Amino acid sequence: MGLFNAVLSLSGAIDTDVVEDERLARHTSYRIGGRAALFITCHSYHALRRAVEALVREQVPWVIIGKGSNLLVSDAGYNGAVVTLGREFQRSVLAEDGVTLTVGAGAMLARVVNAALSRSLSGLEFAVGIPGTIGGAVSMNAGTRDEWIGSLVEDIVTYKPGEGLRHYGHDDVFWAYRETGIPRDEIILEVTLKLHPGDKSEIRSSMERSLVRRRRTQPIGSASCGSVFRNPPDRSVGAMIEECGLKGFSIGGAEVSPLHANFIVNNGTATASDVVAVIQHVYEKVKETYGVALKPEVKFLGF
Template structure:
């Protein structure tokens, strides 16, 4: 049992790409992370289902990885399988009504935003500049402080291992700040979004305004995971960290951004241990100063 048997069972499986010892730094926006025992790209639902079955039988732990835009992988890597959703999960379909788009979970959110613009559909302007996949955006209800992707969701399709396909209408899901009630043990496969017709010039203007704000206030272009902590109710975690005098605080190659204090950037040589140390220091300092225990938005793998 284990990784070796899983490799033997999955090698040659149609619509499945398999790599052993893949460096996860290549698959995260932090550009940090050790090796995964297995890195599996599933290009179809059949491949995904079969892969999950084999890993379960062989007792190999697994995780789904989008584009790794909110993930910190340990320097020692992950002694399990990392699954990426490929071709079949990267498609867009626009319905006959012209205002409903169904997107695979593996599709890039940026492509979806541009697709909406090209079809003169409004409702996703706030998402311009947000990295990652559609599935990742749905799982964490990505957006700004005031606008979330959950507001335009019509339907979500998931796969529950050993149980099959599940469907959730918008009202079946609770959408909150950086969180949804979708079961954590289910894999998001696709989502249907209900958008509104608009004028391309107006949609583009709103997108440019949103992107300009991000460029002005966030270290876009630097290696990071985006926001590290969730904002407490009615508080700005960035301002809290800044008021603690932590802008520019660093450990090794990891630094609290001097542009936005809720971003920790990889200056080029950071290890996961460096980033983890900065996160811990910020957490303790804010707790000591404000009595608030910050909740991480970044996810951790291999720790």
């Protein structure tokens, strides 16, 4: 592994910040995780391409993350490079038609939702309160059981390492609940959303209702990764876990939320091992009770 050579290649490179031995707990909503050998922030497309090419050339394992809102990092960390998108990937541009919004993949979803509200554009109300970046939201088709961000996507630009830029129209991509057909070996750089004009007061009211509902039913403010498991077809995984009597179940500092059973929260002292143990217990209990093998929504790094 050429970590040393990779650092030499990238240190001082334009639009690139390189940090060695970075604590990943600082970069996840779980506030859990060991250290990454390298943490690289790329502020432009050329910086990203240069960084990935250097990592591939030096045979350094690498992964790209957004804001770590659905990520659980091992206590041992990640013996490779974690890459994240910086300045150039946080911009947004509204087209002349007044409804087509092009956003960099590193932009926070919350900022885009608020930008749509300020311009009286409707369509993103369901996304209020969902953490993370636009790139992360599109890669997992974030949303509710009934509304997904994929329905608003008009165009996607990705980077395929070794090949360059690729473009996808909405109909080029398979969209489903918590799933897209965007190739996993490509990095989302930019997303174009098609919104529609609306009444600002109605948009704001809809967002406020959604926020009230989230705050009433989810442990907003607690350290978590959001929903841990995907809902099986026509079932509520939260209800299934609750019916197994697992609300409040804990191991170490990790607990099944008493507010919503599909959230596992870090009560302040949880390790990644604690969270994994709780996830495993919930999985086994639900399978034993219902015969359903739950699929994790949370992503794992370093395990």
